Amino acid sequence: xTESPEAANQSAAPPTPPPLVVASGLRRxxxxxxxxxxxxxxxxxxxxxxxxxxxxxxxxxxxxxxxNVLGGLERPSAGSITVAGxxxxxxxxxxxxxxxxxxxxxxxQSFHLVPHLSVLENVxxxxxxxxxxxxxxxxxxxxxxxxxxxxxxxxxxPTELSGGERQRVAVARALANEPKLLLxxxxxxxxxxxxxxxxxxxxxxxxxxxGAALVLVTHxxxxxxxxxxxxxxLQDGAVLSDRPTAPSGEVAEQADAAGAEEAx
Amino acid sequence: MKRIDLIRLTLSNLRRxxxxxxxxxxxxxxxxxxxxxxxxxxxxxxxSLIAPLEQAELLxxxxxxxxxxxxxxxxxxxxxxxxxxxxxxxxxxxxxxxxEIAAIEHVRVVYPDKNVPLSLEVEGGKISxxxxxxxxxxxxxxxxxEAILAGGYWDQTGRGGAVLPSSRLEDLGVASPxxxxxxxxxxxxxxxxxxxxxxxxxxxxRRRVTVPIIGVYESQALGLAGTRVLLPxxxxxxxxxxxxxxxxxxxxxxxxxxxxxxxxxxxxxxxxLDEVRAAIDDKGYGTMTAGDLIGVIDTVFIGIEAxxxxxxxxxxxxAFFGIANTMVMAVLExxxxxxxxxxxxxxxxxVRRLFVMEAATIxxxxxLLGVGVSKLLGALGDLIANAFFARxxxxxxxxxxxxSTPLALGAVAFAVVTxxxxxxxxxxxxSRLDPVVALRHE
Numbered sequence: 001x002t003e004s005p006e007a008a009n010q011s012a013a014p015p016t017p018p019p020l021v022v023a024s025g026l027r028r029x030x031x032x033x034x035x036x037x038x039x040x041x042x043x044x045x046x047x048x049x050x051x052x053x054x055x056x057x058x059x060x061x062x063x064x065x066x067x068n069v070l071g072g073l074e075r076p077s078a079g080s081i082t083v084a085g086x087x088x089x090x091x092x093x094x095x096x097x098x099x100x101x102x103x104x105x106x107x108x109q110s111f112h113l114v115p116h117l118s119v120l121e122n123v124x125x126x127x128x129x130x131x132x133x134x135x136x137x138x139x140x141x142x143x144x145x146x147x148x149x150x151x152x153x154x155x156x157x158p159t160e161l162s163g164g165e166r167q168r169v170a171v172a173r174a175l176a177n178e179p180k181l182l183l184x185x186x187x188x189x190x191x192x193x194x195x196x197x198x199x200x201x202x203x204x205x206x207x208x209x210x211g212a213a214l215v216l217v218t219h220x221x222x223x224x225x226x227x228x229x230x231x232x233x234l235q236d237g238a239v240l241s242d243r244p245t246a247p248s249g250e251v252a253e254q255a256d257a258a259g260a261e262e263a264x
Numbered sequence: 265m266k267r268i269d270l271i272r273l274t275l276s277n278l279r280r281x282x283x284x285x286x287x288x289x290x291x292x293x294x295x296x297x298x299x300x301x302x303x304x305x306x307x308x309x310x311x312s313l314i315a316p317l318e319q320a321e322l323l324x325x326x327x328x329x330x331x332x333x334x335x336x337x338x339x340x341x342x343x344x345x346x347x348x349x350x351x352x353x354x355x356x357x358x359x360x361x362x363x364e365i366a367a368i369e370h371v372r373v374v375y376p377d378k379n380v381p382l383s384l385e386v387e388g389g390k391i392s393x394x395x396x397x398x399x400x401x402x403x404x405x406x407x408x409x410e411a412i413l414a415g416g417y418w419d420q421t422g423r424g425g426a427v428l429p430s431s432r433l434e435d436l437g438v439a440s441p442x443x444x445x446x447x448x449x450x451x452x453x454x455x456x457x458x459x460x461x462x463x464x465x466x467x468x469x470r471r472r473v474t475v476p477i478i479g480v481y482e483s484q485a486l487g488l489a490g491t492r493v494l495l496p497x498x499x500x501x502x503x504x505x506x507x508x509x510x511x512x513x514x515x516x517x518x519x520x521x522x523x524x525x526x527x528x529x530x531x532x533x534x535x536x537l538d539e540v541r542a543a544i545d546d547k548g549y550g551t552m553t554a555g556d557l558i559g560v561i562d563t564v565f566i567g568i569e570a571x572x573x574x575x576x577x578x579x580x581x582x583a584f585f586g587i588a589n590t591m592v593m594a595v596l597e598x599x600x601x602x603x604x605x606x607x608x609x610x611x612x613x614x615v616r617r618l619f620v621m622e623a624a625t626i627x628x629x630x631x632l633l634g635v636g637v638s639k640l641l642g643a644l645g646d647l648i649a650n651a652f653f654a655r656x657x658x659x660x661x662x663x664x665x666x667x668s669t670p671l672a673l674g675a676v677a678f679a680v681v682t683x684x685x686x687x688x689x690x691x692x693x694x695s696r697l698d699p700v701v702a703l704r705h706e
Contacts, residue, residue: 073607073700094611101609112604112703116280126608128269173608 020180020213021047021070025079028065028237039065041237042079049180052207052214054224054245057234063217064185066234070215071106071183072099084180101130105174105212107203109186111166113158119169120145120154126176137176144172148202164195171202175210182212188223200227265614274621281594285626288583288590292630292679293637295580300638300667300675301645302576306569307671308642308664314558319487320407322554323534326541327377328365328527329550330354331515354515355548357524365529368543370536373402377526378500380507383457384493386477387448389437393457396426397492398500403530411486414441415479418496425449425478427494433480441480449493450474451503454510473503488554580679583630584686591623591690602694603702616695623687624680631679635672642667 028040039062047053055063068074069081072088075096081088084103091099100106105126113122120141127137145151148168158166167187174182184203188196204227207214218224224231225245233240278285316322331354355361366374378398385391401419409417418424426449430441438444451473475495483490495503504511512518514525531540541551595602602615642665649662 068700071607094613097606097609097611097614099609100607106607108607108703112600112607114601114604116276125605129265129605129608129610129614131266133266134268177609 017049019046020049020051021045021081021083021215023069023079023081026066026069026076026081027078028062028069028074029077038237040069040076043234043237043239045232045239045242047213047215050211050213051230052204052216052228054216054218054228054231055234056218056221056224056231057240059219061234062237063219063234065237067183067185067215067217070181071104072096101126102177103180105177105179105182107167107170107174107182107184107187109189111158111163111170111190113166113169113173115158118155118157119150119161122158122169123172123176126173130177140176141172144175145169147206148172162195163191164199167191167195167199168202171199171206175206175212178210179212182207182210182214184214184216186217186219188218188220196223203227265610265617270617270621273618274625277594277598277618277622278625284590284593288586288626289630289633291583291586292580292627292683293634295577295583295682296631296634296675296679297637297641298579299573299576299678300635300671301641301665302572303569303671303675304638304642304665304667306565306572307668308666310561310565310569311666312662312664313561316487316490317554317558319485319489320534321405321486322488324372324531324537325554326529326531326537326544327552328357328361328374328529328544329515329552330357330519330523330525332545332548332550356520357527357549358522361524361549362527364547365527365544368540370532370540372530372532373400374527374529375400375403375497376524377528378504378511379492380504380511381454382451382503382506383454384436385450385452386436386438386444387450389447390435391457392432392435393454394432394436395492396451396495396500396503397489398495398497398504399528400497403528405530407485408481411481413480413482415445415477417479417494421478423476423478424496424499425476427479427481428477429483429486429491429493430480431483431491432493444477444480447477448474449477451506453506453508471506473499473506475499475503580682583679584682587623587626587683587686588690590626591619591687592693594622595619595690595694598694599697599702599705602697603699603705606697606699607703612695615697616691619691619694620684620687623683623691626687627680627683628676630683631676634679635667635675638665638675639667641665 023046024044026040026043026045027038030037030039041062043062043066055066057063065074069076069088070083072083072091076089079089083099086095086099086103088096088099114125117125120138123141123144124132124137127140132140142151142154145154148171150165150168150172153161153165158169161169167190171187174184182203187203188199191199200223203214203216214228216224216228221231228245230243231245232242362374362376365371375398379395381393381395383391384394401417404417404419412427413430415421415427417427428436428438428444428449433439433441433444436444438447452470456470481490481494509518512525519525529540529544531537537553537555541553544551605615605618645665646663649664653662
């Protein structure tokens, strides 16, 4: 009896995909004058590919620092962090830049668009840095902008756009190089409630389409519940709680209440 | 990042700050124009010295001397014992030597060098000092025939006489070439000119040789040699005798009877000059060509051009600080943008190249326009120089500011290099910015 390769595959147990992010004992210290601030004081976290995780906590709890370390903008002081096979603690400056270029997409609270480039050029910028040709990157940038509903605004400068529109541009830009990990740092912090909802909808939709994992930093628990499958709460640079968010609003509220009690 | 995108971004950045870019570029324009103009003056002056040496007549000529002298490696020690030793080793140049050299392949004609100064009085004109040259018929070239303005040479007119250079007619009180032909030329020893007070009679007891003027040639066409009065052998030899011991002097004292102080050799064409020269050198004689003199002038001018260039560079040094200042400001202003670029994945070297490219572009624009400005200044300068020196119609206009293609390219390259160095430090600082800090910058 000859075994076909397909049969062999079927007989073997499907391998569990390795997690996208594995961090253990992650520390990040800052020197402020004479004293040392422990922004991250030993964090262990694992994030699966295509998982959506919200990070909540008060300001100063280390949310943004964790996001910056995940995004390769800051190096860990101690501990290890591996994202998509890259050991971020060991990468050179250049390798870290390439990691930011190819593996992650960043959405910032204050957009960080380049003011003198058009909307189209801003979205094409990561592809330009990656060395993608003019025609190809314009085609992709246009496609992304059409999906984000900004095809009418492609030639405008960012300063001519509303906050919501700017953040749409930033989301399109973050997706330009097809990242495996989408990082959003308070993406709706500068927006009104209605626009914020639209932006989060866009992020959700686009990251599902791209099949990327999402790490969303927010201080609003509602936003975390609505947009993430899992919520990690940080306090003083350590993980306070790490649990799934309930899918429906009612359960979310209960979970939220429980979280609040736990925190108190 | 692709090079084309680097250029695109650079131009976009420069356009954003139009006024500042324009001011910085202006600094580079001034600097480049200063360097280029200074060096071009050096080159122009050198060219105006060398050009008369580069006439075809001179480039196929060489002079044979009894002593080997090396103009290129002259040093003061040559004046000492070694130099005297050389002079004592002097060969004697006789009719035998002439025959010997005439036998060398590619030698067209050999004749004794009888170039001496004499005083010349044109009948009904004025008296002046001229150089004469006694040349055989075979030494009259096509170029010399083409240069004739009036009359002709003795082998054409059938009459032995003097052929005058056009550039000396005014000194000799003759209005035009046509007026000179047919009048008498009276040669006396050069002292006669200095003894003569304006308007006074020349003392008649001086020996003199009188020959008719049979032709006038265009001085410009013969370059450096275009100031000499040409005479045929015979009357020419008689005239040369008037100069007395002056015509017999050579290195290390007067020549003996039957010896010549030097020979003129005309080669069939320029390509064979070195070959003929080597053959004569092998026989132990010294040789000299116009090329040697060009070499000496070249050597001297390397120093002069360098000094002028250095003075001009002061302008570019000032421009250097202007560029550095502009780039430092640009980095400061664009800190957030640099942070964005780095957060999106630009490497240190991408950021560095962006700013270096920006500085280089400023240098390139300034250099290019600076060379243009220098060309305009040069044209203006030449115009003024020619008006000031009121050059005669028979003379080619001065071209003192010479901006050759290598000089223009060199000046632009110099401006670009200066700019790149000025931009290197700000660019490096930009590349080392921490993206997190840069993004927070207000």
